[in-house]
Structure formats: C-alpha cells, structure tokens
Amino acid sequence: MIIKADAVGIARAAGILAGGGLVAFPTETVYGLGALASDADAVARVYRVKGRPFRNPLITHLPDTDSARALAGSGWNQMAEDLANEFWPGPLTLILPRGAGLADAVTAGGPTMAVRVPDHPVARSLLQACGRPVVAPSANPSGRLSPTLAEHVEADLGDLVDLILDGGPCQAGVESTVVDVTVSPPRLLRPGPIPPGKLEKLLGELAMGPGAEAIARSPGLDKRHYSPRTRMVVAPSGKAAKSRVGAARARGRLARWISFGLPGADVVLPGDPAGAEQGLFAALHRMDDLGLDLIVVVLPPEGPDWLAVRDRLERASGG
C-alpha cells in the first residue's frame, strides 16, 4: 500500500521496520526497500522479494555520520572520514570492514560492509525514528530498472512489501556512487551521482572499476544487467538512432528513441549529466509501459562526468 510520507506515515513505517517488516521509502537517489539490518528473517525476505542472488550484499543506511562511525568502530579510517565530511548526507556509499550486529546475509557473509547516509528528509526521518541500521537495496526486482517514483515500486513489487512511503520523484535518479576504502588506493566500484573528478580531488588516487579481486570477493559487482522489459539498444549518434528506429518501423515494429539534448528524439532528456541521471530511469519506465518492441538510446558524450549514465545504459542494453 502507498501512503504519503508525512509525519504520520513515517511513524507508521518506522513501526513496521522495527517489527521486522519491509518498507519501501524514497532516498535522493532511488527508492529503497528497507528492513532492519540486524534482523536475519527480514533481510532474508528482502532477498526473496527482489529475487536477488544471496551473493550480492546490501547497503546499510544510517541517519548520520556519527551512527556510521559507531557501526564501523575500529574499521573507520581517514579516507572514510574525509569522504563522509565532504559528501554525507549524500549519494555516496562506502565499503568498510564489517561492523557488529549485522545479519550475515547483509554482507553476503563477507568481511566488508557497505554504508551510506542518504540525503532525503523522509529517509533521514525514517532512519532516525527507527533508531537502528536499515538495509535498503533499490526497490526493484533483481535485474530490473531502479524505481524513482513510488508508483514504480507499486507496479514492480506491490503487495510483496508491507508499505510504500510516497515522497515524490527522486532527485538524483541513479544509484549512489560506491567507493571501497578498505583498499589502497581506494576504488570506485559503481559510478553514480558524484563525478569521479570530485572523488579524485579529495582522495588523490582512485582506482576505477571493481577489479578481479573485488569481483571474486563480491560477485554482485560484475557486469550485472538492470534492464527494461522492452528490448533496448544504444546508438552512437542521433543519425544512427533515427535509422535504427526507421528500419524497425518499416518492419511494422513499435520503436522509440531517446537522446540527451539532441532535438528530434521521441524523448529528449537533459544534455547535462545530472539532468540526464535524474530523468533516465523514469523515461525508461515510461517507455516500458508503452508496450514497444524496441527502445533506442543515443549514447551521451565520452568523459568522466557521464560515467554513471553510460554505465546504466550499458547494463540496460545488455552490454
């Protein structure tokens, strides 16, 4: 059931979480599927509801940096301190040595954990009211597009969750940037709303991508796909997209194309990375609802600031 994320709704949601239930709630990136991180049954249900492989660990969400420091204990380090000071609350997830009190399944049994302090008034109030660490993977079936509206969660998970808190559209629109600070140099495991240049400025050196060792430790990091149901392909230019769509239509297929700032497309998303990130999943969800045969997306420019959009397009189109 969807309810408004006002004070009453948040109090009710906190009660459900505390009782071991599942609540979908908005964050600044995408909607998350929340459960108490200490509750093995609730965490197991998160995996079941999403159809998520048990080898893919979850992110633990906290209301503020102090709680994250406390959870990490002696595993907290200077890199974590610097990144937290600069980017929390915000769309950054840190990989740290595993803290105490988490159900085994949260870390997929591994020695590290992912933590983040989201920057959304509803998420923060809910986490504060709950008073305990909360896991929250994106609230979508495993392998599908992340939700940026409460309606996306309702359509994809519906009655499988105990409550959906509606806080309107997510502002960032793609999942958080994930940085592993247990290794030296630190490693960017998932590109997200924070441009890599900003991380490098703070950290000095930053290794790119999961790397073989990290994938062996956390198999959820390999090139997994998060796709619309509709077949989707990328095109190198507007011209290429138009001819691909034209060819499909000539065969009687329903096809649409999306561009980033290029006029003439069926959907023109903003031509800047932050605007494109914000609108991307919502546009793909809308296209998915049209019952098309093909979605064609024009690739955005090269360059580090477009890394998150390119990564999600690559995943959505199957590489």
Ligand code: TXA
């Ligand atoms: O923006 C976000 O991060 C959203 C919102 C709801 O907070 N959550 C989210 O969770 O995207 P999820 O489960 O869809 O993605 C979690 C990512 C996965 O790529 C997982 O492999 C990685 O974090 N991860 C979790 N724990 C890890 C660990 N210990 N080591 C390496 N990667 C980890």
Ligand code: MG
């Ligand atoms: Mg996800």
